[in-house]
Amino acid sequence: MDSASPVHNWIYRGIFLSVAATIILIQLLPLDTLPPSIPAPDVLPILTFAWVLRRPEYVPIALVGLVFLFADLFFMRPPGLWAALIVVGAEVLRARGLAFREMPFIFEWALVGAVMAAVTLANQVVLAITVTPAPGLAASLIQMVLTILIYPAAAIVTRLLFKVRRPTPGELSARRVRL
Amino acid sequence: MARDRGNSDTFVRPIRQILVAGLVLFLVLIFLVWRIDNPRVERFRTNMIDRVLPNFDWVLLPVTGAANMVSDFQSYARVYQQNQELRRELQQMKSWKEAALQLEQKNAKLLDLNNVRLDPKFTFITGVVLADSGSPFRQSVLLNIGGQDGLQDGWAAMDGIGLVGRISGVGRKTSRVILLTDRSSRIPVTVQPSGQTALLVGDNSALPPIEFLEAPERVRPGDRVVSSGDGGVFPAGLLVGQVAEGRDGLLRVRLTADYERLEFLRILRTHPAEAVSDPGALVLPGDQPVDEASPEVAQDG
Numbered sequence: 001m002d003s004a005s006p007v008h009n010w011i012y013r014g015i016f017l018s019v020a021a022t023i024i025l026i027q028l029l030p031l032d033t034l035p036p037s038i039p040a041p042d043v044l045p046i047l048t049f050a051w052v053l054r055r056p057e058y059v060p061i062a063l064v065g066l067v068f069l070f071a072d073l074f075f076m077r078p079p080g081l082w083a084a085l086i087v088v089g090a091e092v093l094r095a096r097g098l099a100f101r102e103m104p105f106i107f108e109w110a111l112v113g114a115v116m117a118a119v120t121l122a123n124q125v126v127l128a129i130t131v132t133p134a135p136g137l138a139a140s141l142i143q144m145v146l147t148i149l150i151y152p153a154a155a156i157v158t159r160l161l162f163k164v165r166r167p168t169p170g171e172l173s174a175r176r177v178r179l
Numbered sequence: 180m181a182r183d184r185g186n187s188d189t190f191v192r193p194i195r196q197i198l199v200a201g202l203v204l205f206l207v208l209i210f211l212v213w214r215i216d217n218p219r220v221e222r223f224r225t226n227m228i229d230r231v232l233p234n235f236d237w238v239l240l241p242v243t244g245a246a247n248m249v250s251d252f253q254s255y256a257r258v259y260q261q262n263q264e265l266r267r268e269l270q271q272m273k274s275w276k277e278a279a280l281q282l283e284q285k286n287a288k289l290l291d292l293n294n295v296r297l298d299p300k301f302t303f304i305t306g307v308v309l310a311d312s313g314s315p316f317r318q319s320v321l322l323n324i325g326g327q328d329g330l331q332d333g334w335a336a337m338d339g340i341g342l343v344g345r346i347s348g349v350g351r352k353t354s355r356v357i358l359l360t361d362r363s364s365r366i367p368v369t370v371q372p373s374g375q376t377a378l379l380v381g382d383n384s385a386l387p388p389i390e391f392l393e394a395p396e397r398v399r400p401g402d403r404v405v406s407s408g409d410g411g412v413f414p415a416g417l418l419v420g421q422v423a424e425g426r427d428g429l430l431r432v433r434l435t436a437d438y439e440r441l442e443f444l445r446i447l448r449t450h451p452a453e454a455v456s457d458p459g460a461l462v463l464p465g466d467q468p469v470d471e472a473s474p475e476v477a478q479d480g
Contacts, residue, residue, distance in 0.1 A: 025235060028310035029243050030320055033441045035360045035383050039315035065202045069209070073224050075314040080209030087206065091199050130214050133363060135316035135383070143315065 012058040015162060016051060020044060020067045024074055039139055041146040043154070044071060045086050045119070049093055049112050050151070050158040054166050056094045064090050078132055085119045101166055105155070113148040120144040221348065229350025232309060232321060239309055247440065303337075303445040304328055309353065316383060318361035319344070320441055325354045329448075335406070335414055336444045341435030342366070342406060342417045343444055356444060359419070359434060360387055367410055368419055368432075371403035379404070379419060379432055386423060386431035400424050404432050414449050 023044050044067075051059045068083035092115055100108050120140055127134035134140075158164045213220040232239070306322035324330060326349050336343045336356045344364065348355035357364050364381035368389070377392045392398060402422040408415025420434040 027313035030311040076317045080206040084206035
């Protein structure tokens with residue numbers, strides 16, 4: 001049971017951290033400084049959700065909070081708010097990851113879409129309540145829809161490139177003994 | 180669901196929930212602190228970016244350069260056509276250059292005759308764009324020059340020709356330029372032939388609209404827009420762009436600066452215009468220093 005060992009987990013946590021850092025750096029590259037007519041999808045949360053649904057032990061919740069807090073700081077967003085919402089979203093998904101193991105992919109996609117929509121709306125509501133200057137509702141909704149649309153791609157990349165796949169029932173029972 | 184996961188979970192789960200709640204509370208607290216004491220947290224953010232990002236310029240600059248090279252390479256396909264266009268433009272430019280040279284000489288002579296002392300404010304520092312805001316909703320870029328180069332908040336940033344934005348947030352080695360297209364950008368401008376003053380209001384689109392025009396009917400598409408220097412924050416007379424009419428009927432500005440590729444920005448050293456505040460004191464005999472130390476009258480360029 002190599003794939004459940006603590007060393008293995010830590011390696012994957014390191015991989016998650018470096019992938020997140022790479023995504024942040026790429027977004028920071030000043031390739032096009034014109035305001036985009038269509039906002040690009042937000043890759044980082046959708047990738048995090050895909051990992052959380054497959055192997056929650058690779059993405060401990062503290063790591064998610066830390067990564068998104070740094071992303072907030074770098075991307076000039078209100079620090080902490082988006083990170084807190086993503087942590088809640090990831091926690092909701094983590095609780096349901098096992099239940100969605102045997103279901104078809106379309107249900108998983110719907111669940112992630114619902115969580116993403118809830119997180120985006122909550123973000124807008126809190127920004128409105130605290131009278132923070134916020135991007136327009138329409139623009140963030142477009143971004144949200146695009147983000148949800150790329151979820152299958154994120155799932156495929158997670159599975160094929162990073163080899164993060166759901167534990168088989170056999171592995172699960174082994175892990176339970178270990179716990 | 181907890182039941183079929185085994186006994187150990189009944190102990191682990193509540194502790195876990197408390198930890199997660201603590202984490203969320205901590206993050207929300209950061210947000211609230213930011214909302215209440217914005218400058219302090221923004222200073223922390225600037226310092227953190229200042230500490231982290233310059234270490235990555237070895238990857239940021241070459242990757243940006245390589246990506247730009249690829250997009251340049253795509254334009255090789257029509258290199259002949261481009262060459263012809265450039266030749267034609269060069270011909271036109273030569274005649275303009277001749278005109279400009281003559282005007283410059285004439286201007287220099289006139290200035291000399293009038294004994295005008297020009298403002299020393301138009302000296303500049305040039306910086307390289309390290310990174311942008313990384314978010315589709317904020318329009319700003321990070322430069323590799325900062326407080327150690329004497330930069331200050333509010334100074335104007337231009338590319339070779341047109342205004343790009345203003346400095347907002349100065350770290351030790353980096354500084355942030357809020358672009359004219361950002362939602363929080365407001366610049367006082369003058370629309371040239373009619374001389375009306377207005378505000379250029381960023382709205383996260385490529386063509387920011389002009390607001391608070393007194394007589395919009397006297398403004399036509401193609402009119403020049405320059406910064407007006409109202410409020411004394413911004414130097415006057417910097418070229419911003421040309422008026423264009425948007426599809427929604429709003430008057431917008433087509434920016435002169437090449438926003439598609441901001442690579443080097445020059446930051447104009449601006450010093451606040453000195454104002455004449457007191458009506459002037461009596462010059463008494465034997466009180467010589469008063470005359471010399473009296474504040475200089477601000478000169479309008």
